[in-house]
Amino acid sequence: MSTVWDRTTEFLGDNLASLTPIALFGIFLPLALIGNLMPLMGAVGLAGSSVVGIVVVILSLASNWGAVAVTALALDPAAGRASAVRTANRRFLPILGVNVIALVGLFLVFLPAMVGFAMSGIPTDQMTGDMTGAQPSLETINAPIVLFASLYTLALLPVLLWIVARLSVIIPILVDERRGLGAFAQAFRLTRGSALKIMGVMLLYLIVSQVAGLAARMVAGAVFGIVLGGLGPMSLSGILTASVVAIVSTIFLVLAVAFLAKLYLALRDARARSAHLDAPVVGA
Numbered sequence: 001m002s003t004v005w006d007r008t009t010e011f012l013g014d015n016l017a018s019l020t021p022i023a024l025f026g027i028f029l030p031l032a033l034i035g036n037l038m039p040l041m042g043a044v045g046l047a048g049s050s051v052v053g054i055v056v057v058i059l060s061l062a063s064n065w066g067a068v069a070v071t072a073l074a075l076d077p078a079a080g081r082a083s084a085v086r087t088a089n090r091r092f093l094p095i096l097g098v099n100v101i102a103l104v105g106l107f108l109v110f111l112p113a114m115v116g117f118a119m120s121g122i123p124t125d126q127m128t129g130d131m132t133g134a135q136p137s138l139e140t141i142n143a144p145i146v147l148f149a150s151l152y153t154l155a156l157l158p159v160l161l162w163i164v165a166r167l168s169v170i171i172p173i174l175v176d177e178r179r180g181l182g183a184f185a186q187a188f189r190l191t192r193g194s195a196l197k198i199m200g201v202m203l204l205y206l207i208v209s210q211v212a213g214l215a216a217r218m219v220a221g222a223v224f225g226i227v228l229g230g231l232g233p234m235s236l237s238g239i240l241t242a243s244v245v246a247i248v249s250t251i252f253l254v255l256a257v258a259f260l261a262k263l264y265l266a267l268r269d270a271r272a273r274s275a276h277l278d279a280p281v282v283g284a
Helices: 002-014 016-040 045-075 077-118 143-166 170-176 182-190 195-228 236-278
Strands: none
Touching: 002 016, 002 236, 016 045, 016 077, 016 236, 045 077, 045 170, 045 236, 077 143, 077 170, 143 195, 170 182, 170 236, 182 236, 195 236
16 A cells, blocks of 8 residues: 555656646536535525535536546556546546446445434434434334444444445546446456455545544634634635635545555556466466
8 A cells, every 4th residue: 555655646746737727627616616505505495405406416526527537647647638638528427327326226225224214203303413403202212223223324334334445446447447337346356355455544534534624624714704704605704715625625535536546556457467477377
């Protein structure tokens, strides 16, 4: 993993000029707009929230396209930014289709827990952390179902983390090898024996990125709130705070995408060397 990290930092340092436009317009701008639009959800009526939701989905797709372009550039820096953009345009729809299939699978895996919590008698708003409503009585809560849903979710989390680790290089595979659904099997083949290391890197990344994002939001919100006033939706201080958070998110996203691309190359080359060594020698 240290070698992959060194190759990632080397790529970022050597290709900053090519990366910057993609990161700026393909990742930062959509994330900044999403950060400013999300507070409007629920505050602009049903029709307005629907429009905002559609715009947020479009912007999310745009940021995903930016991540694909960064992946293409990391896989072949010598080809340049124009080639990475063309590759992203060409491979975006297949990648989107595979992502939709993965999300459907994830939904089906968690469906028993969701059904259990829905039948538990606990109000939905309180499941999401809103404790302002009336508290349910113990008679209305189905304790066995709550226990089942909770244990099912807890047992599923490490399994899900392992699966995500095994599929961590699926986007580089889709970009580089032009595969379809076969990318799932190829990802499992390449990450065989490396899942625990990848899981450790993923956990470290999640912790650091979440802490950095939270710190950026708190510090920027406090500074801009004091200097410019309140942090209401679409206020100047709110826009600037969302922009700072988007900058931090963009940095971590570019770092993660580039790392996974270099990880894919390392795993692919290691698998190719292993296959070459295991191949029988002709004439022996």
